[in-house]
Amino acid sequence: MWYLCVFYHRLLDYRKPEVESLAELFGLFNSRESESGRENGNPEKKCLQWRLPQYHHPDSPFHFVDLPSDDIARKIANRSILVKGVYELWGEGSTYEELEEAIKAYPDERKLPYLTSESTFKITVDSFGKVMSSEEQNDRIRSFSYIPFKGRVNLRSPDHKFWVLETDDSGSNNGLPPVDQKRIFFGREVGTADRKLLPTYQLKSRTYLGPTAMDAEMAFLMANQALTAPGKLVYDPFVGTGSILVAAAHFGAMTMGADIDIRVVRDGRGPDCNVWSNFKQYGLPMPLGLLRADNNLPPWRPGLKEVFDAIICDPPYGVRAGGRKSGGRKLLKGVVGPYTVPDDKRTDHIPSTAGYCLAECVHDLLDLAAQMLVMGGRLVYFYPVLREDDTIDTNFPEHPCFKLVAACEQILSLRYSRVLLTMVKIGPYTEEIAESARIQHLEFKENHLKWLEEGNLRSAVFSPVGSHPSGEGYAKLAQLQVGFYGNTCPDAESVVTSVVRDASVSNSNTAAVLLRLHFHDCFVQGCDGSILIDQSGAERHAFGHQGVGGFEVIEKAKARLEGVCPGVVSCADIVALAARDAIVLANGPGYQVPTGRRDGLVSNVSMADNMPDVQDSIQQLKAKFFDKGLSEKDLVVLNAAHTIGTTACFFMTQRLYNFSPGGGSDPAINPNFLPELKSQCPQNGDINVRIPIDRGSGQTFDNQILQNIRNGFAVLASDARLYEDEGTKSVVDSYFGVLAPIFGPVFETDFVNSMVRMGQIGVITGFEGEIRRVCTAFK
Numbered sequence: 001m002w003y004l005c006v007f008y009h010r011l012l013d014y015r016k017p018e019v020e021s022l023a024e025l026f027g028l029f030n031s032r033e034s035e036s037g038r039e040n041g042n043p044e045k046k047c048l049q050w051r052l053p054q055y056h057h058p059d060s061p062f063h064f065v066d067l068p069s070d071d072i073a074r075k076i077a078n079r080s081i082l083v084k085g086v087y088e089l090w091g092e093g094s095t096y097e098e099l100e101e102a103i104k105a106y107p108d109e110r111k112l113p114y115l116t117s118e119s120t121f122k123i124t125v126d127s128f129g130k131v132m133s134s135e136e137q138n139d140r141i142r143s144f145s146y147i148p149f150k151g152r153v154n155l156r157s158p159d160h161k162f163w164v165l166e167t168d169d170s171g172s173n174n175g176l177p178p179v180d181q182k183r184i185f186f187g188r189e190v191g192t193a194d195r196k197l198l199p200t201y202q203l204k205s206r207t208y209l210g211p212t213a214m215d216a217e218m219a220f221l222m223a224n225q226a227l228t229a230p231g232k233l234v235y236d237p238f239v240g241t242g243s244i245l246v247a248a249a250h251f252g253a254m255t256m257g258a259d260i261d262i263r264v265v266r267d268g269r270g271p272d273c274n275v276w277s278n279f280k281q282y283g284l285p286m287p288l289g290l291l292r293a294d295n296n297l298p299p300w301r302p303g304l305k306e307v308f309d310a311i312i313c314d315p316p317y318g319v320r321a322g323g324r325k326s327g328g329r330k331l332l333k334g335v336v337g338p339y340t341v342p343d344d345k346r347t348d349h350i351p352s353t354a355g356y357c358l359a360e361c362v363h364d365l366l367d368l369a370a371q372m373l374v375m376g377g378r379l380v381y382f383y384p385v386l387r388e389d390d391t392i393d394t395n396f397p398e399h400p401c402f403k404l405v406a407a408c409e410q411i412l413s414l415r416y417s418r419v420l421l422t423m424v425k426i427g428p429y430t431e432e433i434a435e436s437a438r439i440q441h442l443e444f445k446e447n448h449l450k451w452l453e454e455g456n457l458r459s460a461v462f463s464p465v466g467s468h469p470s471g472e473g474y475a476k477l478a479q480l481q482v483g484f485y486g487n488t489c490p491d492a493e494s495v496v497t498s499v500v501r502d503a504s505v506s507n508s509n510t511a512a513v514l515l516r517l518h519f520h521d522c523f524v525q526g527c528d529g530s531i532l533i534d535q536s537g538a539e540r541h542a543f544g545h546q547g548v549g550g551f552e553v554i555e556k557a558k559a560r561l562e563g564v565c566p567g568v569v570s571c572a573d574i575v576a577l578a579a580r581d582a583i584v585l586a587n588g589p590g591y592q593v594p595t596g597r598r599d600g601l602v603s604n605v606s607m608a609d610n611m612p613d614v615q616d617s618i619q620q621l622k623a624k625f626f627d628k629g630l631s632e633k634d635l636v637v638l639n640a641a642h643t644i645g646t647t648a649c650f651f652m653t654q655r656l657y658n659f660s661p662g663g664g665s666d667p668a669i670n671p672n673f674l675p676e677l678k679s680q681c682p683q684n685g686d687i688n689v690r691i692p693i694d695r696g697s698g699q700t701f702d703n704q705i706l707q708n709i710r711n712g713f714a715v716l717a718s719d720a721r722l723y724e725d726e727g728t729k730s731v732v733d734s735y736f737g738v739l740a741p742i743f744g745p746v747f748e749t750d751f752v753n754s755m756v757r758m759g760q761i762g763v764i765t766g767f768e769g770e771i772r773r774v775c776t777a778f779k
Contacts, residue, residue, distance in 0.1 A: 017406035077191030087187035120154035161189035219247035226310035258293035296325035325356040370401040480594035489565035511582035512645025518579035526762015528600030529572035542608030571775035572597035588701030598769035646690040649681035670712030
């Protein structure tokens with residue numbers, strides 16, 4: 001029977017695979033009541049039949065799915081994370097008239113059992129792509145008077161719930177998947193999701209957290225993909241703080257975990273704040289065991305096979321934690337031999353470890369799963385990929401014992417994403433299989449290294465030591481991601497926003513100051529917070545940074561964050577977030593800031609000698625921006641940040657009175673504007689007087705400054721130079737063409753893109769740099 005399945009509109013790749021997995025969990029593919037399998041002559045069919053409503057896009061939250069019974073549909077809906085509800089559809093149409101005809105045509109034998117006088121009912125109206133008022137909802141409910149309900153209405157606990165689900169057409173669908181025609185559905189609720197689950201397990205209320213703790217929603221999705229259920233044994237070889245096992249235990253599975261870091265599995269943050277306390281917090285069964293174990297050297301006795309029903313994990317791939325294996329560099333290189341730890345040292349001994357590349361880690365994981373999973377058991381793990389042209393590399397790891405049944409992408413940034421791979425064990429593990437897997441691994445490793453080189457990545461985590469042509473096996477993976485602190489410090493961005501907002505109330509120039517601070521930080525050694533260091537000879541005191549401020553705002557935000565999540569949020573990220581918030585406070589565009597920067601370890605005044613200067617020629621400006629990997633467009637739109645803020649007359653004196661050797665003013669200044677500038681900055685006047693940089697729009701973020709540049713009303717000489725070069729001039733003019741309001745470009749969009757690009761200059765990530773306790777001093 002076809003049911004209407006309505007999804008939550010998020011994690012689109014994960015929706016169908018989750019339902020497919022739950023269908024298998026509840027025995028659909030092994031049951032004789034699988035009508036789809038019988039009709040197709042294939043009772044062992046391992047996938048459901050799906051179809052889209054008429055005119056709907058594949059990303060639509062509305063799908064029809066063929067299920068054998070209400071019982072199966074209800075179980076799937078109740079267990080699912082991404083299914084909002086499953087409904088028996090009584091009718092659909094593009095108008096309420098069409099819907100009425102469809103409902104009346106629906107077989108009476110299907111409707112009448114739910115319309116009796118002994119039963120109560122409730123009708124709820126919901127919509128996608130629009131918001132309806134209470135009055136509109138009531139009007140729609142009253143329009144169903146033609147349905148012969150004989151029972152009473154019960155809004156609290158009805159026997160039967162009916163839903164009116166409405167979508168808008170593409171013209172008013174608010175950027176959501178296009179729908180060619182309005183569509184209205186009416187149906188009986190068969191099952192809905194448990195809406196209390198995720199709020200109960202949200203990370204911000206978790207007793208014990210670490211930087212790699214898995215988001216609760218994703219952890220439950222992984223558990224569903226692994227078919228966790230009572231009586232099954234689930235293993236996580238990279239257990240960390242146990243967030244994935246918590247989800248598995250909620251569904252009744254027995255759990256077991258391991259980690260190479262003994263401090264994580266044994267000590268945590270004390271007797272009341274460790275992995276065990278997370279299970280105790282939710283009243284879940286404790287893990288059968290937590291091992292200090294190395295995925296590279298598994299502790300299982302020889303010959304032990306087929307123990308676990310599922311292995312679920314998030315292998316370390318160097319974004320929030322790097323992979324490690326036993327041995328240490330000296331031991332692995334043969335400099336020293338194996339050693340025995342004395343008995344009196346064993347309690348506090350932490351074994352040496354070395355870098356563990358992703359390719360080796362995944363090979364070991366697949367080998368472990370091939371041995372230790374039961375037949376039909378599932379391996380569910382994340383694998384990082386490079387995105388190009390909005391597509392991903394599908395060269396996933398393979399193993400003769402496994403069949404890949406699902407690959408669900410989660411986008412992390414413009415360039416990178418991770419894919420949740422679900423593999424099912426289909427064959428027994430033998431020595432011949434192990435050798436075949438080793439050969440497959442070598443081929444995969446070769447392709448993997450090629451992928452790294454094409455992506456210009458050099459990482460001790462992703463690639464083996466010495467594998468890169470440069471030999472820099474421990475170089476960084478410069479990857480940032482939106483929501484980097486989502487698990488470790490969920491309130492990080494809101495804290496920074498609050499501090500910036502408070503500062504702007506007392507000082508109207510705060511927005512311009514913070515925006516300039518971010519620019520000056522990034523243009524020296526990169527966006528590493530080095531400009532914040534306040535000591536003799538530090539970068540902050542360079543001539544090119546004269547007038548830069550906002551340090552007290554950053555320090556205040558850091559102090560608040562240290563009180564909430566100490567040692568987590570970098571000063572470099574605070575600067576980037578504060579700049580974004582400053583733009584928003586000046587009525588500029590909001591945008592998501594990729595975070596994950598670490599703070600630099602060097603701050604030297606001599607390194608700031610080559611900052612862009614107001615007296616630079618256009619050739620010098622372009623060269624300095626090109627040197628940072630920025631384009632002509634970036635030069636124009638980032639200079640347009642001068643739309644807010646002021647400058648001192650000190651920077652105007654040469655342009656107004658000594659532009660050429662014989663004196664005189666810059667001829668690029670509009671003659672009608674020159675007297676105004678001279679009155680604001682008179683010759684021999686106070687050079688510390690400050691004037692707006694953007695004539696007529698100095699407190700509001702907009703593109704008025706570019707119009708001023710076109711008209712000769714630029715205040716700064718460097719801004720005026722943008723209209724003297726054909727390349728930058730064409731960029732300025734592009735925002736004011738006759739067709740620009742229709743076809744673009746859009747200044748706000750370009751500005752946001754340039755800010756994100758600038759924020760990635762020379763970033764430090766991974767294990768490099770540090771996280772300062774105070775932003776003005778090194779740790």
